[in-house]
Amino acid sequence: MLPPEIVVSKSDLYQRRLWGDPNEDLPIKPKYLVAFAVSLKQKVVVNAAVQKFSENFTILLFHYDGHINEWDEFEWSKRAIHIGTRRQTKWWYAKRFLHPDIVAPYEYIFIWDEDLGVKNFDAEEYIKLVKKYGLEISQPGLESNKDFAYQITQRRNDTEVHNSFINFVLLSMITHRFIEIMAPVFSKDAWRCVWHMIQNDLIHGWGLDFTLRKCVEPAHEKIGVVDAQWVFHHAVPTLINQKYNEVKS
Numbered sequence: 001m002l003p004p005e006i007v008v009s010k011s012d013l014y015q016r017r018l019w020g021d022p023n024e025d026l027p028i029k030p031k032y033l034v035a036f037a038v039s040l041k042q043k044v045v046v047n048a049a050v051q052k053f054s055e056n057f058t059i060l061l062f063h064y065d066g067h068i069n070e071w072d073e074f075e076w077s078k079r080a081i082h083i084g085t086r087r088q089t090k091w092w093y094a095k096r097f098l099h100p101d102i103v104a105p106y107e108y109i110f111i112w113d114e115d116l117g118v119k120n121f122d123a124e125e126y127i128k129l130v131k132k133y134g135l136e137i138s139q140p141g142l143e144s145n146k147d148f149a150y151q152i153t154q155r156r157n158d159t160e161v162h163n164s165f166i167n168f169v170l171l172s173m174i175t176h177r178f179i180e181i182m183a184p185v186f187s188k189d190a191w192r193c194v195w196h197m198i199q200n201d202l203i204h205g206w207g208l209d210f211t212l213r214k215c216v217e218p219a220h221e222k223i224g225v226v227d228a229q230w231v232f233h234h235a236v237p238t239l240i241n242q243k244y245n246e247v248k249s
Ligand SMILES: *[C@@H]1O[C@H](CO)[C@@H](O)[C@H](O)[C@H]1NC(C)=O
Pocket: 054, 055, 056, 124
């Protein structure tokens, strides 16, 4: 019933001051968003990861262990956005807090796990490659100390980028459990579609991989692994193991 000229349908996550000239609130308007689901136990690894994201990123932390203030020892924590609710997965948060109309200004959205080593990763370089190859849904190449199951996203050393959609699906069928996507990166348009497909009660993201292809056409060209910027999966117990490994609070 509202006249269209007074409807404001989109927002952003930019923080505003309570005083002064609103035009000066944002010296840099971040074009990208990175969200990590974190617990205090991974503080060191997460701190190292955040350093790889420039001031062109809005940093969002989903705290699934209830500890928030403890992060203030890091300088970047003051400009980060912190959302805390106990024992929820990153997909629970993403569905509730990353509605496409809320994250509308961001060109790319990273929704990452906390246990990723980023020594060989640089976010700005990553985005250059994603643009160069026109990837709508991507993930850095993955190295790991233990895996047999990650061939799909495993880093290759002979390419900058490889398109992995076919393997993605095949592997999902074989080892359903290991396919949880750990470091996905979505373009704004792909995210608008993926957000709508995340079921309200989706727990760990298993099964989401199957349907991602509905969001990008042609999937075999626009879903890929960026080998030249890669991450290391530490494979530490995180939220999934929490019921065995209680987080003290
Ligand atoms: C941030 O984005 C601007 C504009 O695209 C670019 O010139 C600058 O190099 C970026 N910052 C970093 C640290 O890469």
